[in-house]
Amino acid sequence: MAWNEPGGNDNDPWGNRKNNNDSGGPPDLDEVVKNVKKWFESLTGKKSSGGATRTGGGSGGGSGLPSGNIGGKGLGLIAGVVGVFWLASGIYVIQPAQAGVVQQFGAFVKTTGSGPHWHLPWPLQTVEKIDVEEIRSAKLVNQLILTQDENIVDIDLAVQYNIKSAEEYLFNVRGPDRTLEEVVESAVREVVGSTDLESVLTTGRDVVWNTTLASLQEVLDAYKSGIFVTAVNLERAQPPEEVQAAFSDAIKAREDKERFINEAQAYRNEVLPRARGDAQRALEESEAYKTRVEQAAIGESERFLSLLTEYSKAPEVTRERLYLEAMESVLGNTSKVLIDGDGGNSLMYLPIDKLIDQNRGGNTAGGALNGETPLNSMSNDSPRFSDLPNEINLPARESLRSRERGSIR
Numbered sequence: 498m499a500w501n502e503p504g505g506n507d508n509d510p511w512g513n514r515k516n517n518n519d520s521g522g523p524p525d526l527d528e529v530v531k532n533v534k535k536w537f538e539s540l541t542g543k544k545s546s547g548g549a550t551r552t553g554g555g556s557g558g559g560s561g562l563p564s565g566n567i568g569g570k571g572l573g574l575i576a577g578v579v580g581v582f583w584l585a586s587g588i589y590v591i592q593p594a595q596a597g598v599v600q601q602f603g604a605f606v607k608t609t610g611s612g613p614h615w616h617l618p619w620p621l622q623t624v625e626k627i628d629v630e631e632i633r634s635a636k637l638v639n640q641l642i643l644t645q646d647e648n649i650v651d652i653d654l655a656v657q658y659n660i661k662s663a664e665e666y667l668f669n670v671r672g673p674d675r676t677l678e679e680v681v682e683s684a685v686r687e688v689v690g691s692t693d694l695e696s697v698l699t700t701g702r703d704v705v706w707n708t709t710l711a712s713l714q715e716v717l718d719a720y721k722s723g724i725f726v727t728a729v730n731l732e733r734a735q736p737p738e739e740v741q742a743a744f745s746d747a748i749k750a751r752e753d754k755e756r757f758i759n760e761a762q763a764y765r766n767e768v769l770p771r772a773r774g775d776a777q778r779a780l781e782e783s784e785a786y787k788t789r790v791e792q793a794a795i796g797e798s799e800r801f802l803s804l805l806t807e808y809s810k811a812p813e814v815t816r817e818r819l820y821l822e823a824m825e826s827v828l829g830n831t832s833k834v835l836i837d838g839d840g841g842n843s844l845m846y847l848p849i850d851k852l853i854d855q856n857r858g859g860n861t862a863g864g865a866l867n868g869e870t871p872l873n874s875m876s877n878d879s880p881r882f883s884d885l886p887n888e889i890n891l892p893a894r895e896s897l898r899s900r901e902r903g904s905i906r
Contacts, residue, residue, distance in 0.1 A: 587618040594630040596663040627663040648694040653733035665723030
């Protein structure tokens with residue numbers, strides 16, 4: 498039955514068998530504290546404040562608390578339970594991305610990998626778990642740095658890193674993250690200070706930041722900070738706002754320069770191949786002309802030598818042949834022939850082309866001359882060539898041929 502169950506039974510576990518319930522108020526707090534103290538003393542076998550010893554769980558003595566003298570066995574049991582829990586508190590588990598650093602009174606003991614482990618419980622040893630695979634970042638903003646060419650550049654920089662040695666990260670450097678920021682600033686100022694402004698902003702950015710990364714890692718390794726830098730990212734690099742307008746003009750001028758250079762290069766690439774082709778063609782044509790002239794000269798010389806050989810064998814026949822070939826080459830290209838007779842004042846005109854046409858038509862030369870008057874004279878009273886007798890015409894022809902032969906000699 499409950500202690501406060503109606504029915505008049507007073508089952509108060511705190512030993513308040515007085516008339517407190519009659520008044521309807523709560524039990525006195527001091528009495529509750531005294532009763533708890535007496536119950537604890539009964540467990541440990543100590544005497545109460547009244548000099549009596551609690552030996553059993555009777556109902557007398559003004560206390561309804563269970564009591565007993567457990568002595569040394571009870572204390573040993575309690576101590577054993579507490580010891581078990583204390584030793585069990587030394588069990589810990591390290592995740593795959595973590596490293597556990599065991600410390601004894603603040604001094605480094607060992608580093609443990611992933612999995613369950615045990616260490617001496619607190620306060621003898623403690624374990625600090627460090628995430629060694631997490632990519633961390635540190636930023637430097639609004640860094641005004643002087644370049645090699647005495648210009649100032651405003652830089653915002655971000656560094657990504659992780660922890661490669663938890664022991665070094667915790668014990669070798671005080672405030673490793675702050676140390677990292679200071680080392681980054683020092684490395685950036687060193688590299689940018691040895692580089693001109695244009696390289697920092699344009700063409701040499703990759704080289705600058707790769708050099709910064711190498712210098713930064715070298716210093717961190719010298720400090721044995723346990724930090725490994727994975728990347729140095731330039732978020733912003735520009736001149737200060739006071740000179741931004743002038744610098745923009747300089748950038749525009751540089752871009753115009755590059756554009757002009759590219760246009761000139763394109764024109765060069767277009768003109769030079771064509772010029773080289775024309776030059777090559779001219780060379781080939783000159784070589785062809787040279788070959789043609791040389792071969793023609795060789796042929797003429799060989800023909801002259803062969804002609805000289807024939808001339809030495811038969812001079813008259815060769816001269817006659819040369820004369821005929823010369824007259825053939827001269828008269829073969831003309832359709833008119835003028836003949837000046839010796840001792841006369843008449844100049845004969847022969848229309849060779851008409852004579853040939855008439856001859857091809859089947860008409861005789863005499864009929865063609867008589868019918869169409871093919872001969873013209875420079876004087877009205879001079880006879881036509883066809884009206885002259887053959888004995889007169891033949892001497893005139895021989896006389897003309899003799900004069901031409903004499904001129905050849």
